[in-house]
Amino acid sequence: MPLQSLDITRRSATTSPSPTVREQTKVAKLIDISKCIGCKACQSACMEWNDLRDTVGDTSGVYDNPRDLTDESWTVMRFFEVEPNGKLEWLIRKDGCMHCADPGCLKACPAPGAIVQYSNGIVDFHQENCIGCGYCVTGCPFDIPRISKQDNKAYKCTLCSDRVSVGLEPACVKTCPTGAIVFGSKEDMIVHADERIADLKERGYDNAGRYDPAGVGGTHVMYVLQHADRPELYNLPKDPQISPLVSLWKGVGKPIALLALAAAAIGSFFHYVKVGPNEVEDEDEERVRDAGRAKQSV
Amino acid sequence: MRSNLIERYRAEDRINHWVIAITFILLALSGLALFHPAMFWLTNLFGGGQWTRILHPFVGVLMFVAFAWMALKFWQHNMLVDNDRRWLRQWRDVVSNREEQLPEVGRYNAGQKLLFWVMVACMAVLILSGIVIWQPYFAPAFPITLIRIASLLHALAAFVLILGIIVHIYAALWVKGSIGAMTRGTVTRAWARKHHPAWYREVAGDR
Numbered sequence: 001m002p003l004q005s006l007d008i009t010r011r012s013a014t015t016s017p018s019p020t021v022r023e024q025t026k027v028a029k030l031i032d033i034s035k036c037i038g039c040k041a042c043q044s045a046c047m048e049w050n051d052l053r054d055t056v057g058d059t060s061g062v063y064d065n066p067r068d069l070t071d072e073s074w075t076v077m078r079f080f081e082v083e084p085n086g087k088l089e090w091l092i093r094k095d096g097c098m099h100c101a102d103p104g105c106l107k108a109c110p111a112p113g114a115i116v117q118y119s120n121g122i123v124d125f126h127q128e129n130c131i132g133c134g135y136c137v138t139g140c141p142f143d144i145p146r147i148s149k150q151d152n153k154a155y156k157c158t159l160c161s162d163r164v165s166v167g168l169e170p171a172c173v174k175t176c177p178t179g180a181i182v183f184g185s186k187e188d189m190i191v192h193a194d195e196r197i198a199d200l201k202e203r204g205y206d207n208a209g210r211y212d213p214a215g216v217g218g219t220h221v222m223y224v225l226q227h228a229d230r231p232e233l234y235n236l237p238k239d240p241q242i243s244p245l246v247s248l249w250k251g252v253g254k255p256i257a258l259l260a261l262a263a264a265a266i267g268s269f270f271h272y273v274k275v276g277p278n279e280v281e282d283e284d285e286e287r288v289r290d291a292g293r294a295k296q297s298v
Numbered sequence: 299m300r301s302n303l304i305e306r307y308r309a310e311d312r313i314n315h316w317v318i319a320i321t322f323i324l325l326a327l328s329g330l331a332l333f334h335p336a337m338f339w340l341t342n343l344f345g346g347g348q349w350t351r352i353l354h355p356f357v358g359v360l361m362f363v364a365f366a367w368m369a370l371k372f373w374q375h376n377m378l379v380d381n382d383r384r385w386l387r388q389w390r391d392v393v394s395n396r397e398e399q400l401p402e403v404g405r406y407n408a409g410q411k412l413l414f415w416v417m418v419a420c421m422a423v424l425i426l427s428g429i430v431i432w433q434p435y436f437a438p439a440f441p442i443t444l445i446r447i448a449s450l451l452h453a454l455a456a457f458v459l460i461l462g463i464i465v466h467i468y469a470a471l472w473v474k475g476s477i478g479a480m481t482r483g484t485v486t487r488a489w490a491r492k493h494h495p496a497w498y499r500e501v502a503g504d505r
C-alpha cells in the first residue's frame with residue numbers, strides 16, 4: 001500500500017496511462033511445494049506483520065486451518081492426500097494471491113484506483129477506494145479476494161508491498177524454516193525453480209515443473225510442483241485465464257455499449273432535425289370538430 | 299375536462315409511470331457509473347462509490363415492483379396483431395412522418411408494443427441477475443460461474459433497456475401532444491384520431 005504512485009503501472013477503472021518513466025525489477029515469490037512441511041509459520045508471520053487476528057473458527061477434521069481464505073487470513077495452507085502414482089503423497093500448498101501479470105480483479109474493478117499493479121508486478125488493493133461491489137471476486141481466476149463482513153471492502157495478500165518497497169522480503173518468506181518460500185527478481189526465481197525442478201527430476205519426479213500460468217500473463221507468485229502436469233492435485237486451475245464472460249463484460253463490451261447509447265441519443269436528435277416533429281395538423285383538428293358538430297345536429 | 303380532450307391515463311397510472319421513470323433514471327446513472335470508468339464520476343450524485351453500490355439494488359427492487367404493477371395492468375393492450383406486423387414492415391413510413399399510409403393503430407402502435415415486451419424481458423433479467431450479484435446479501439450464496447453470467451446479463455439487459463428508453467423518450471418528444479398523456483392524463487381528440495384511430499373510435503364513439 002505505501003508504495004509510491006510513481007511505481008503504479010496499472011490502476012483499476014482508469015483509461016488514461018499511468019506514470020511510466022520509472023521501471024522496477026519484476027519480483028516474484030517462489031513456493032517450492034516439495035520443501036513445505038506444513039508448519040503454517042507463514043500464516044502466523046502474515047498475521048503478525050499485517051496485524052490481523054482472524055476470529056477463531058472450528059476444525060473440519062483436516063489440517064486446513066482456517067478452512068479457507070478470509071478477509072483477515074490472506075494466506076492458508078491447503079493439505080491434499082492424493083495417490084498420483086499409486087502411492088500416497090501429502091501435498092501441502094500455501095494458497096494466496098498469485099499476483100497475475102494480467103489480473104482479472106483489476107480488469108473487473110469499477111472503482112478508480114481501488115486495485116493497482118506496481119511496476120514490480122505486485123497487485124495491491126487500496127481499500128480506501130474500494131466500494132464493496134465484489135467484482136474483483138467475479139474477475140479472479142483463482143478465487144482469492146474476500147469481502148469483509150465488517151466494512152464490505154475486499155482484502156487479499158499484498159505480497160507485503162510495504163516491506164518490498166523498502167527492500168525487505170515478504171513476511172512469509174522471512175519466516176519459512178525450510179526455505180520452501182523464496183523471494184527475489186522473477187528472473188532469478190525462474191533460475192532457482194529450474195534448479196529445484198532438475199533436482200526433483202533426479203529424485204524420480206519426472207513431471208516436476210514450474211507453475212507460472214501463461215493464461216494470466218504469468219504470475220508473480222510461482223510454485224514448484226512435483227506433478228506440474230496435474231495442477232488439479234493441488235486444487236490449482238490447469239490453464240487459468242480471465243473468464244471470457246468477464247472479458248466480454250469488462251473488456252470489449254463496455255466501450256461498445258457506451259458508444260451505442262451515445263449514438264442512439266445523437267441519432268434521435270438528428271432524426272428530429274431531418275424529418276421534424278410529428279404534429280397534429282389543423283385539418284386533423286377540423287375533421288374532429290366537423291364530426292363532433294355533425295353528431296350534435298343529428 | 300375540456301370537450302376536445304380525452305383521458306388516456308388515470309392518475310394512478312401516471313404516478314406509477316413516473317415512479318418507474320425516476321427510479322429508472324437513478325438506476326441508469328448509478329449503473330453506468332459502475333459499468334464504465336468514464337462514467338464513474340456519476341457516483342458523486344449518490345454520495346460516492348460505496349453509496350452508489352449500496353443504493354442501486356434497493357432502487358432496482360422498487361423499479362421492478364412498480365413496473366410489474368404496470369405490466370400486469372397493460373399487457374393485454376400490448377398483444378401484437380396482424381396490423382402490427384404490417385406496421386413494423388412499413389417502418390420507413392413511420393420514421394418519415396407518413397402516418398396516413400400506415401395500417402390503423404389501436405391503443406398502442408406496434409413500436410410501443412414491441413418496446414413493452416422488450417422492457418418486460420429486460421426487467422425480468424435485471425431483477426434475477428441483480429439478485430445473484432447483490433453484495434453483500436445474496437452474491438456469496440451463488441457459484442462463481444453463475445455470478446459471472448449474471449454480471450454479463452445484467453449489463454446486457456441494462457444496455458438494451460437504456461437503449462429502449464432513449465427511443466421511448468425521443469418518441470414522446472417527436473410525436474407532439476404525447477407528453478400530456480402522462481402529465482395531465484389527457485390527449486386531444488385530433489391527436490387520438492391521428493395516431494390511434496381505432497382506440498379513438500372505441501373511446502369517443504363514432505366520431
